[in-house]
Amino acid sequence: MAAAPITAPPLKPYPVIPILEVGAMAGTKSFPANAQIQEALGFPGELVEDWHDKAIDKLGELLGKYRSLKVYLDACVHCGACTDKCHYFLGTGDPKNMPVARQDLLRKVYRRHFTWSGKWFPKLVGAEDLTKEVLDDWYSYFHQCSECRRCSVFCPYGIDTAEITMAAREVMDTIGLGTKYTNEIIGKVHKVGNNLGLPPAALQDTLSSIEEDLKEETGQDIRLPVNEKGAEVLLVTPSADFFAEPHVYSLMGYAKVFHAAGISWTLSTHASEAANFGMFIGNYGQMQKIATRVRESILDLGARRLVVGECGHAWRAAYSFWNTLIGPFDFLDPNYPVPQHICELTYDLIQRGAIAFDKSANDKYVVTFHDSCNVARASRMGNLPGGQFEIPRAIIRAVANKFVEMYPDSIREKTFCCGGGGGILTDDLMDVRVKGALPRMEALQAVVDSDGVNFMAMICAICKAQFTKVVPYYKFNMSMVGGVHQLVGNAIRLGPK
Amino acid sequence: MTTATVFFALLLYAATLLGVAGLVWRIRDYARTPAPLKIPTTPAPTTTGGVVLRMLREVTLFESLFKANLWIWLFGWMFHVSLALVLARHLRYFTEPVWFWVAWIQPFGLYAGLAMVAGLAGLWARRFLVERIRYISTPSDHLMLALLLGIGASGLSMKFLDHTDIIDLKAFALGLIYFDWQPLPAHPLLYLHLLLVALLIGIFPYSKLLHAPGLFFSPGRNQADNPREKRHLADWAAKLEKAKV
Ligand code: SF4
């Protein structure tokens, strides 16, 4: 397969809705998973012979299991309110990247097979058979959706394209069409415990060398304990934190917070991954299987609190789904929310005066904050709705002197996806990723120009990985990208040396 | 009893039956289908009371649409509010004596009729003028607007251009309710009006008009944001869990 040329659209001073370019991204496809990857998850190794009937059967099954799917497929009135809300549409101009058009790829087959009007008057209601061409479109465009839910904020019925995308991917997996990127990673978690396939010994080595770095930097013995029974807190964090940059600086930040506050904590090799890619493919069983490692670890280690590191979709899985998938957590300390976000923990310590900062340590930075979609639109922090916006910002303000917001339609619940979420963070989709980052890059450019912003803080491993790769295409320096706990780590006072 | 009377009486009964039965079947289906995971679009209210308020704002103010696009909101809201008023105005044909508030809104209902048609025209214009919306429009999207416009136009013409005998019409309407059929005034515009209305009622549960009940069943809007506080488990997921241990 010839690699698609990767091009970044020019940045404009204000968002412009593109002119439609029909079919622009039809040929951009995520690499399909091979038989080995597929079969490891219990999916067929290749496209099955009776794929059409199998797909329709599966769709029928999902319609009976998920109210969201059924209601969302019925309720859309084609009002068009969502058409200009998707970053992939804004970046590519391909009309099938408009949320409603993406849904319609599945909806037309649903109408044809499951509604009376679609059976008798297909042309009238836009119903279509599931042909090979339609399946091709599914594969292309349901892998150009990051399941970011921005469209659902604006839809008058709350129709969430992410739910449709998940269902479509689930259908495709059951007929043998999965993506290499996501399904291979899920296999690694089942086998080794983390997305990177990092075995326990290697993980321990990495952690010791980070401890040495911390010693060198601070002169103190700041630990990164692993598999320590009886620690108070079990921290589950995305495995990228262990050795990707800038992720690792946030890991150091968490360690410093625990150290300064005197909280005993541990990581686990068995659950060395907060990410849960089972969510991306809409597969309840896979999601549960991945999450189960967390339950097993906390029972095994006997920790009393469960804390989650900086990751967007992982926080959604943890906050919104863990209680359902692997709960109840009645055996944990009832004085703390379960699970607790690392930002909630740090914020709580700040409120109680348990940790202090030298804000000037971050004076070289003018900071802005990128809300990650799954935190913003699919979860919460603290007790009040919107705490997921206030708490990270409060932390940044507590540790840095200069903080600037990007324009209102690009932050909080209206935030733009980084362009790499939902199983898109793969090199074979680089063109989609670069183009999908456009709205965020425009918002960033504006504050770079007006306020000299030179640091975009975030709390998501995927956002960090995506932006470090993508910002150079827009002529930004990748050192602008970093975690909230990276800033915390810079400024935290660690007591006498 | 004229043929037209019998025809329209039967047609309206049939349409109502088809519409109501279909709607009941659809709503039961929605209600019975589980929502296995907590997926409210956040920030979301954390209590049931908060959810009720959120839904109220969606239903009466079209809050999300307002955030999305002012033009669609303007036309859409204008159409729906006017339609509600127009429907309320029509209650005078079905109540005897006419309820006082129905009598009171009569003049407003009239303006609402005009606003409704204007709203529909705006919505339809977008389907031609805005490239993105032209792209997603299906023939049924156009026909639905044509149908509603037809209903509005035929109704307004009877008010402003060519009156029908509303005393007799009311007798017909009440007759339908009490199964004591009375003759329907012979009037082509009225025939057209009733024909289109019957069509609308009949196709309600088999078309995108399902957005009305759909909104109330949308997990993105009707769930409270409390997954940590309260364990949420669908039946089939609970069975899965039982099977495992
Ligand atoms: S969920 Fe996000 S990526 Fe998917 S269609 Fe909606 S806005 Fe686009």
Ligand code: SF4
């Ligand atoms: S905003 Fe909702 S109802 Fe309107 S076109 Fe998009 S998905 Fe359909």
